[in-house]
Amino acid sequence: MWVVRILHSSDWHLGRSFHRVDLLSAQAAHFDHLAEVVRAEKVDVVLVAGDVYDRALPAVDAVALLDEGLHRLVSAGATVILSSGNHDSARRLGFGSRLLGASGLHVRTDPAGAGRPVLLDDEHGQVAFYPLPYLEPALAAGPLGAERNHTGVIGAALDLVRADLAIRPGVRSVVSAHAFVMGGAGSDSERELAVGGLGQVPLKLFDDFTYVALGHLHGRQELAGQVRYSGSPLAFSFSEAGHRKGSWLVTLGAPGTPARVEPVEAPVPRRLARLRGHLSELLTSVQFVDDEQTWTQITLTDPERPAEPMERLRRRFPHLLELRLEPDRPAVAGPGSYTERIAGQGDLDICCGFLDRVRGRAATHAETVLMQQALEAALIDGMEGVALDLTEPRRST
Structure with a gap:
């Protein structure tokens, strides 16, 4: 039996570091992992829902890694469909996109092309892929004839998708989008999509599609059976210490039947740990033995700042990357520090x-x-x- 199998990934953020630790080698290892999954699981499509690069003007080594990584995926037998995210430059990422489709790489960065699918076939007929780029309301509202907000532009793009599907009866539909959908759990490493927290869009916008592959939030999660975030393949903040990084393997069935979705675990270059306590306890307690080789964030709660805490802690935790001081003095009424007052604010x-x-x-x-x-x-x-x-x-x- 031949059915379309999809590997849903997103938020590669090529070129990003983790607290000044270069992640390029870990990102290269992730391409090796994806290529192996493509071969082992007979994946037909690698679907990447935005934020391919970490910044609009990527470093030369990040561009070289993407070139090599995409070559590996296509050589392993997959069609690659990717779209731009809010960290990408649509112009740069989309260069040459009209020519690349013939080689098995489909790059979508143009909001006006939302209703133009990439079509594949299996024994049940056609599957239509609609990769939506990140839609910045200030730029996309005019061309799409939509209200100038995230719900308006994404809704208008999905109207184009549904209009195209209306002339393709019985075709299974896969939509990818880069957005903050209500009900999703964020982390500290995502860039805010709208000032004042107005970037979230309702889940109901994505009703009625066979599968919806989301990008932007860095935790792998399910919003509804057919609507999921793959999350980032690597952690980019200590708030992701509890994440299980990876992707989703999606197997499409016959029209009208739900897709089968399975998690695929990604290789982890180094585990994260968030530790808290007095300096003496952290330096001597056996409870922290398993955390000694992790990338570590430590919060010291000593009433007074100890001498040379970073140097002393790194003798036990050589990969300590972040040190915080939160003395456990009795609570004192007052406004608190400026950092405390603005914590969690937009x-x-x-x-x-x-x-x-x-x-x-x-x-x-x-x-x-x-x-x-x-x-x-x-x-x-x-x-x-x-x-x-x-x-x-x-x-x-």
Whole structure:
């Protein structure tokens, strides 16, 4: 029996480091892992839901790794379908995309092409893949004729998908998208998609598709049976210490039947540990023996700052990457430190709070709007190269 098998991955963030530890070799090992899964599981499609690179202008070695990694996946027998995320430059990632499809690599970065599928066949008929790039509302709302918010642009793109599916009765549909969908659990390593936490979109937008492959959140998770995040293949913050990194292996059945979804575990270059306690306890207790070779975050709770804590701790934990100080003194009424006060706040709240702090009165509505516009402009400016010329006719692939 021949049915389409999909390996759902995302958020490679090629070129990213972990607390200044270079991850390029671990990312290369992950490509080896993916290629082996393709061969062992007879995977037909590797579907990558955005954030291929960590930044819009990637380093030369990250570009070289992507070139080599994609070659390995295609050589292993897979068709690769990938789309741009909010960290990618759509222009750079999408260069040559019209020519690459013939070689088994389909790159989608153009919002206007949302309703143009990549089509594959198996014994049950066709499967239509619709890889949606990250849709920044300020850039995509006009071309898509949508409201200028995340729900509006993603809804409009999915309307194009459904319109195409309407002329393909009985075709199974696989959608990939780079978005923060309500119900998903975030971590500290994701970039905020919208100022003020307005980037989340409702799960119901993705009803009725055979499978939905999401990217952006770095924890592998299921939102509904057919709607899932693969998460990032590597940890990028200590908030991901409890994550099980990997991808999803999706096997499509006959039209009208649910896909079978299985987890695929990724290789872990080094385990993470978050430790807490007094310095003397951390240096001597046997309970921390298994954590000695981990990438470690330690929070010291000594009432007074010990002398040379980092140097002393690294004699036992040589891969200590982050040291925090949280003295366990009795609670004292008061506002706390500035870091404590802003913990968990979004960019807009921090800016408004700072204005209140330095001049003694809250921001007015007009000032809040100006700060929100400035933050949105900075967010878009950080996505160098995302803007596309959407007026040029596109050839189908």
